[in-house]
Amino acid sequence: MKFSQWLKNLEYELLQGNLDVEVEDVVYDSRKARSGTVFVCTVGTRVDSHDFIPEVVEKGVTVLVLERRVSLPEGVTAIFVHNAREALAVLSAARFDYPAKRMVTIGVTGTKGKTTTTHMIKAILEACGKKVGMIGTTGIVIGEKVTPTANTTPESYQLHEAFYQMAEEGCEYMVMEVSSQAFKMHRVEGLVFDYGLFTNISPDHIGPDEHENFEEYLFYKSKIFQCCEVGIMNGDDEHYDEVVKDAACRLYSFSLDKAGTSFKAENIRYVAQSDFVGLEFDVKGAYELAVRVNIPGRFNVANALAAVSVLSFLNLPKEKICHGLEHLSVNGRMEIVYSSERCTVIVDYAHNAVSMESLLKTLRDYKPRRLVCVFGCGGNRSKDRRYSMGDSAGRLADFTILTADNSRFEKTEDIIADIRSSISKTEGTFIEIPDRREAIRYSILHAQPGDMIAVIGKGHEDYQEVNGERHHFSDREEILNVVESSEFINR
Ligand SMILES: CC(=O)N[C@H]1[C@@H](OP(=O)(O)OP(=O)(O)OC[C@H]2O[C@@H](n3ccc(=O)[nH]c3=O)[C@H](O)[C@@H]2O)O[C@H](CO)[C@@H](O)[C@@H]1O[C@H](C)C(=O)N[C@@H](C)C(=O)N[C@H](CCC(=O)O)C(=O)O
Numbered sequence: 506m507k508f509s510q511w512l513k514n515l516e517y518e519l520l521q522g523n524l525d526v527e528v529e530d531v532v533y534d535s536r537k538a539r540s541g542t543v544f545v546c547t548v549g550t551r552v553d554s555h556d557f558i559p560e561v562v563e564k565g566v567t568v569l570v571l572e573r574r575v576s577l578p579e580g581v582t583a584i585f586v587h588n589a590r591e592a593l594a595v596l597s598a599a600r601f602d603y604p605a606k607r608m609v610t611i612g613v614t615g616t617k618g619k620t621t622t623t624h625m626i627k628a629i630l631e632a633c634g635k636k637v638g639m640i641g642t643t644g645i646v647i648g649e650k651v652t653p654t655a656n657t658t659p660e661s662y663q664l665h666e667a668f669y670q671m672a673e674e675g676c677e678y679m680v681m682e683v684s685s686q687a688f689k690m691h692r693v694e695g696l697v698f699d700y701g702l703f704t705n706i707s708p709d710h711i712g713p714d715e716h717e718n719f720e721e722y723l724f725y726k727s728k729i730f731q732c733c734e735v736g737i738m739n740g741d742d743e744h745y746d747e748v749v750k751d752a753a754c755r756l757y758s759f760s761l762d763k764a765g766t767s768f769k770a771e772n773i774r775y776v777a778q779s780d781f782v783g784l785e786f787d788v789k790g791a792y793e794l795a796v797r798v799n800i801p802g803r804f805n806v807a808n809a810l811a812a813v814s815v816l817s818f819l820n821l822p823k824e825k826i827c828h829g830l831e832h833l834s835v836n837g838r839m840e841i842v843y844s845s846e847r848c849t850v851i852v853d854y855a856h857n858a859v860s861m862e863s864l865l866k867t868l869r870d871y872k873p874r875r876l877v878c879v880f881g882c883g884g885n886r887s888k889d890r891r892y893s894m895g896d897s898a899g900r901l902a903d904f905t906i907l908t909a910d911n912s913r914f915e916k917t918e919d920i921i922a923d924i925r926s927s928i929s930k931t932e933g934t935f936i937e938i939p940d941r942r943e944a945i946r947y948s949i950l951h952a953q954p955g956d957m958i959a960v961i962g963k964g965h966e967d968y969q970e971v972n973g974e975r976h977h978f979s980d981r982e983e984i985l986n987v988v989e990s991s992e993f994i995n996r
């Protein structure tokens with residue numbers, strides 16, 4: 506392939522060499538540089554990869570893309586661009602021949618609910634017999650194959666490579682989580698999603714290497730409506746007006762509370778039966794559907810409504826959409842791992858006070874005999890989380906078991922002591938069992954009929970991180986071990 510053929514959507518200045526040089530790939534990590542590739546130099550948070558130019562040229566790189574004017578070795582073609590990550594996205598799309606255009610693409614952004622909603626969309630499309638590719642916290646998912654990624658939204662090159670694989674394997678649809686950081690780092694530059702979905706926004710991801718402040722976070726997240734054909738926004742979000750202010754798409758909205766939005770959830774029922782714990786509601790407005798979802802919680806009404814709003818445009822059979830929603834499985838997000846008259850045990854990924862608060866509040870909608878909460882906090886992370894989560898659990902749960910999360914390089918007992926300092930100021934009853942396996946076991950073996958037990962914080966994770974090492978640990982597996990044990994069965 507001639508390099509010039511990849512340049513049609515890029516503004517650049519030729520610094521030296523010949524644009525018709527033959528190239529076969531684009532590389533952005535010097536360690537992967539090889540003969541006949543284009544190396545895109547970026548200025549990262551830790552490394553400025555312009556420094557690797559001598560090394561990559563030595564390895565046979567024929568073209569360099571620069572965003573800093575540096576001295577160049579002879580014999581290599583070099584172009585200067587305004588932003589190298591933007592250029593990486595444009596070149597990667599061209600390198601894989603614009604694979605996203607071969608599928609219906611759905612981008613989902615928002616502070617909370619991205620993973621849940623993308624899984625819902627995928628599950629419903631699959632229930633309708635469609636082949637779907639998915640990208641997000643779970644990694645790159647094509648059929649049964651899951652490829653873990655370093656980021657929720659991977660680097661642009663990895664994205665286009667994944668789109669290409671999806672299209673080659675016959676995926677008609679692609680649904681992905683788009684983080685605010687992805688917009689900031691130009692990972693989705695040049696993509697135009699067929700559908701863009703915005704679940705909600707509240708302060709998060711503000712700090713070193715992420716966003717300077719909430720305004721910046723909102724600015725980048727709102728970009729979803731500048732890179733999609735049809736945009737769907739949460740009409741209940743308090744920042745609605747700011748988010749849609751610069752929208753350049755056909756805009757729709759969904760709501761649980763407000764009249765006049767395009768899609769509205771009405772007649773919401775929280776259902777807790779021994780064989781079904783979940784939600785029922787009616788979608789009204791631009792699309793009408795009676796929905797039953799096998800995942801509990803008010804925020805999952807919003808997630809399911811958001812998913813249905815997108816899918817309403819796709820001419821899918823309504824009975825299959827309903828089937829998909831009633832038989833969902835979203836790993837570690839309000840996941841009912843066990844339910845009987847004896848108790849219901851739920852695993853959820855809530856790992857800050859805001860999520861924990863909404864989780865515990867909405868589980869109260871199910872009127873459990875007791876709401877029991879099992880949780881801990883991560884080590885080597887903000888201590889505020891320990892105080893605020895301790896306070897939420899103390900106020901909202903009937904009984905709390907404090908235990909380990911990923912303690913990392915801290916002592917679990919010290920982390921629990923921090924949580925204790927806030928939970929003990931509330932009226933909440935709690936005990937401490939530092940071993941998470943024992944804590945889960947205790948909560949189930951001592952359950953009273955009608956209890957709801959929420960095991961919080963680790964969700965889908967299948968490890969516990971202690972002293973820099975990851976040991977296999979899954980809340981789901983531990984729960985199943987207990988409920989399948991003779992100790993529980995014969996009790
Ligand atoms: C702050 C940030 O977003 N950093 C991302 C960025 O890394 P960076 O620019 O800092 O990388 P760097 O190490 O300085 O390297 C700069 C360049 O030199 C290259 N390099 C580096 C070393 C070398 O030997 N040779 C070489 O060529 C690197 O490939 C890179 O192109 O580019 C990397 C490659 O794409 C990302 O993996 C990395 O994400 C880091 C791991 C990260 O923690 N990001 C977070 C903030 C993030 O993006 N989070 C969001 C949201 C998650 C959520 O919603 O919960 C996400 O989408 O994951």
Ligand SMILES: Nc1ncnc2c1ncn2[C@@H]1O[C@H](COP(=O)(O)OP(=O)(O)OP(=O)(O)O)[C@@H](O)[C@H]1O
Nearest residue numbers: 616617618619620621804807838853854855860864
């Ligand atoms: N729509 C929502 N509103 C508020 N909280 C939610 C919503 N959906 C899920 N949650 C809570 O947030 C947690 C994370 O949900 P999910 O993984 O779907 O969101 P996410 O946007 O992918 O989050 P993250 O960026 O933290 O991975 C859930 O375990 C649940 O407790």
